[in-house]
Amino acid sequence: SPEMAAESALDCVARGYTAIKFDPAGPYTMRGGHMPAMTDISQSVAFCKAIRAAVGDKADLLFGTHGxxxxxxxxxxxxxxxxxxxxxxxxxxxxxxxxxxAAVARAVPIPVATGERLTTKAEFAPVLRSGAAAILQPALGRVGGIWEAKKIAAMAEVYNAQIAPHLYAGPVEWAANIHLATSIPNILMCECIETPFHDQLIKSTIKVEDGFITAPTAAGLGIEVDEALARAHPYTGNGLHLEMQDAPCDYVNGNAFEGGAPSVKS
Structure with missing residues (x-):
C-alpha cells in the first residue's frame, strides 16, 4: 500500500531518520531478469509519489530491488x-x-547502488572501473569482514564513490557495519533494521537516537549477545527470509513483491 508506506515513512522521519528504503518493484523470480509489467511500474511510481509527498525534502528515498x-x-x-x-x-x-x-547507470538519472551479493575487492573493482555504481553496498557478513570492506572503501574513494554497508544478517553484522562506518571517509549511511528481538539479542548495546547511531566503545564489536535468548529461539522453518519465487512475472493480474513479509496464503 503506497499510503501505508507513506505513513511508515513519516514515522521514521519523526524519529530522525533521513532516508527511507522500500522495494515495491514486482516479483523476485528464479526465472531470471524480466521486463516489469506496466502495473509494476505504476505501483513503483505510486510508492515514490506517496512517500515523497509525505516526507518532502526531510528524507531521501532508497528504491530497492533484488536484481x-x-x-x-x-x-x-x-x-x-x-x-x-x-x-x-x-x-x-x-x-x-x-x-x-553500467548501461543502466548511464541511462537512468538515479545513482545506482549495488554490492550486497558481491564478495571481496576483486568483484567490486570491475563495478568501479565500468562506472556501474556510485554507491557500493558491501555486506560485511559476506564480503570478507571489516578489513576487506575497508579496502573496498579505499578503492571506491578513487572513483568518487560512497559506501552504504548492506544490512541483512542481523545485529552482529550491524555492529560490524558501524565500526566500518566510523573508520572510512566516504561513508554515506548505515542501514538499520529495527526489531525488538534484535535489540534484545544484543542487550540494547547499540541504539539509534534521533536518526544517528552512537558507535559502541566496548571491546570487540562493542556488543553483548544474549546467548540464552538466541538458543531459546532457534529457527525451525524451511524457508528463507528472501526467496526467489517459482512463478514468473504476471503480466495479466499484476505482481506483489513479498520477499520481506510474505502474505498468508489460504
Missing part, C-alpha cells in the same frame, strides 16, 4: 521513478552483469 530486471526493463522502471529523485536505485539487474549495470 529482478532485464537491462531494458530496469531502464524503463528507473526513468519512470526518476521524477521523485530517489537517492539510489538498488541492484536493478543481476549484479554479476557489470557492463549491463
Amino acid at each position: 529482478q530486471f532485464t537491462t531494458a526493463g530496469a531502464i524503463r522502471l528507473g526513468n519512470a521513478i526518476a521524477p521523485y529523485s530517489p537517492l539510489w536505485y538498488e541492484e536493478p539487474i543481476p549484479p554479476d552483469a557489470v557492463e549491463q549495470m
Whole structure:
C-alpha cells in the first residue's frame, strides 16, 4: 500500500531518520531478469509519489530491488521513478552483469547502488572501473569482514564513490557495519533494521537516537549477545527470509513483491 508506506515513512522521519528504503518493484523470480509489467511500474511510481509527498525534502528515498530486471526493463522502471529523485536505485539487474549495470547507470538519472551479493575487492573493482555504481553496498557478513570492506572503501574513494554497508544478517553484522562506518571517509549511511528481538539479542548495546547511531566503545564489536535468548529461539522453518519465487512475472493480474513479509496464503 503506497499510503501505508507513506505513513511508515513519516514515522521514521519523526524519529530522525533521513532516508527511507522500500522495494515495491514486482516479483523476485528464479526465472531470471524480466521486463516489469506496466502495473509494476505504476505501483513503483505510486510508492515514490506517496512517500515523497509525505516526507518532502526531510528524507531521501532508497528504491530497492533484488536484481529482478532485464537491462531494458530496469531502464524503463528507473526513468519512470526518476521524477521523485530517489537517492539510489538498488541492484536493478543481476549484479554479476557489470557492463549491463553500467548501461543502466548511464541511462537512468538515479545513482545506482549495488554490492550486497558481491564478495571481496576483486568483484567490486570491475563495478568501479565500468562506472556501474556510485554507491557500493558491501555486506560485511559476506564480503570478507571489516578489513576487506575497508579496502573496498579505499578503492571506491578513487572513483568518487560512497559506501552504504548492506544490512541483512542481523545485529552482529550491524555492529560490524558501524565500526566500518566510523573508520572510512566516504561513508554515506548505515542501514538499520529495527526489531525488538534484535535489540534484545544484543542487550540494547547499540541504539539509534534521533536518526544517528552512537558507535559502541566496548571491546570487540562493542556488543553483548544474549546467548540464552538466541538458543531459546532457534529457527525451525524451511524457508528463507528472501526467496526467489517459482512463478514468473504476471503480466495479466499484476505482481506483489513479498520477499520481506510474505502474505498468508489460504
